[in-house]
Amino acid sequence: MTEVVKEEIATAVGPVEKWTLRSGSVCVEIISLGCVIKSITTEDRRGQSADLVLGYDDLEGYLSNPRYFGAVVGRVANRIAKGRFVIDEKEYKLAINNGPNALHGGLKGFDKAVWTTEAVDNGVKLRHSSPGGDEGYPGNLNACVTYTLEKNTLSVLYHAQTDHTTPINLTNHSYFNLAGQGTPDIYEHEVTISAESYLPVDDTMIPTGEVKSVEKTLFDLRKPVLLGSRLKELPGPGFDHNFCLCSPGEPPLERKCARVVHPGTGRVLEVSTTQLGVQFYTSNFLDGTLKGKGGAAYSKHSAFCLETQNWPDAVNQPHFPDALLRPGETYTHTTRFTFSVV
Numbered sequence: 200m201t202e203v204v205k206e207e208i209a210t211a212v213g214p215v216e217k218w219t220l221r222s223g224s225v226c227v228e229i230i231s232l233g234c235v236i237k238s239i240t241t242e243d244r245r246g247q248s249a250d251l252v253l254g255y256d257d258l259e260g261y262l263s264n265p266r267y268f269g270a271v272v273g274r275v276a277n278r279i280a281k282g283r284f285v286i287d288e289k290e291y292k293l294a295i296n297n298g299p300n301a302l303h304g305g306l307k308g309f310d311k312a313v314w315t316t317e318a319v320d321n322g323v324k325l326r327h328s329s330p331g332g333d334e335g336y337p338g339n340l341n342a343c344v345t346y347t348l349e350k351n352t353l354s355v356l357y358h359a360q361t362d363h364t365t366p367i368n369l370t371n372h373s374y375f376n377l378a379g380q381g382t383p384d385i386y387e388h389e390v391t392i393s394a395e396s397y398l399p400v401d402d403t404m405i406p407t408g409e410v411k412s413v414e415k416t417l418f419d420l421r422k423p424v425l426l427g428s429r430l431k432e433l434p435g436p437g438f439d440h441n442f443c444l445c446s447p448g449e450p451p452l453e454r455k456c457a458r459v460v461h462p463g464t465g466r467v468l469e470v471s472t473t474q475l476g477v478q479f480y481t482s483n484f485l486d487g488t489l490k491g492k493g494g495a496a497y498s499k500h501s502a503f504c505l506e507t508q509n510w511p512d513a514v515n516q517p518h519f520p521d522a523l524l525r526p527g528e529t530y531t532h533t534t535r536f537t538f539s540v541v
Contacts, residue, residue: 208258211259213313216231218346222351224248224351225240225538233310237252237254238254243465243540250379252375253373253497264310266484269373270371271310271372272372273304274304275522276303277370279293279366280299294335297404298404312327314327319347324345337363338365342369344356351539357369357531360524367523369508370474374503375504378466386426387426387427387462393444397411398440400439408518430500438479439480444456448520456470456472456477470535471534473532473534479504481502482497485500507532509522
């Protein structure tokens with residue numbers, strides 16, 4: 200049985216709740232500000248515990264949280280080209296906050312909200328209501344995220360409903376380092392992503408529209424790849440690409456999508472999801488200026504993200520999976536993170 204403990208902490212935006220989930224040697228902290236995973240502590244093969252996710256010691260750090268450490272991002276995660284989309288012949292315009300594009304829900308997305316909480320078996324359920332017009336998106340949207348910890352698996356369940364057709368794409372933006380947060384890089388991690396294709400991007404990181412086979416490319420991660428050597432080969436700053444887990448129109452069945460191993464500690468992270476894609480990001484835009492837990496300076500390639508989600512800019516690319524939620528429908532997805540040692 201998982202131990203679930205709630206604590207209330209005063210902040211500049213009012214009280215924020217911290218929920219601690221503990222099962223065996225795995226401990227997860229969730230805060231209501233941004234629906235953030237604040238920490239994930241696990242043991243290595245020698246029984247030494249470490250926190251595996253980047254973030255801040257003080258909750259005040261999450262008030263700005265410019266790199267979205269641990270947060271649920273929405274209403275639409277990832278990028279929307281030129282901050283524009285059309286629904287039923289009406290154009291909607293969003294804030295431009297990433298080059299010429301809209302990113303992660305806007306200037307004040309779901310990561311900035313204080314969510315309401317309630318206890319559930321083995322975890323916590325968080326809710327957020329986004330009114331029509333919020334950050335330019337149509338319709339009143341009610342979102343719900345449930346975190347549960349059972350044995351060594353953290354499950355994240357997403358649900359949402361709307362009263363007007365709207366794009367939606369929710370994900371969690373945790374940054375992992377299996378050697379422990381604050382470790383300078385992820386070069387000794389071995390990564391496997393079970394994807395036959397990926398989405399090439401333009402120079403503003405918007406998918407070109409091509410769905411490209413990973414065969415005979417540097418994006419072929421179907422067998423374990425040492426990240427350090429692959430990042431040296433890869434043009435550009437690193438991975439920030441969607442890997443396609445199935446084709447548009449396929450049913451959203453839960454499938455294993457990624458496995459990461461850190462041989463030095465023996466820690467393993469396995470990810471499964473019902474989502475159609477996973478954005479693999481190697482913290483290319485961290486530059487050492489953000490000071491995190493224990494005063495650590497988070498630098499480029501000091502962590503990786505596996506953001507399970509729909510394909511980026513799907514609302515503007517008709518041959519991508521449908522990104523719209525309509526009245527009467529329920530948006531529902533599940534992602535699981537399983538921790539072990541070898």
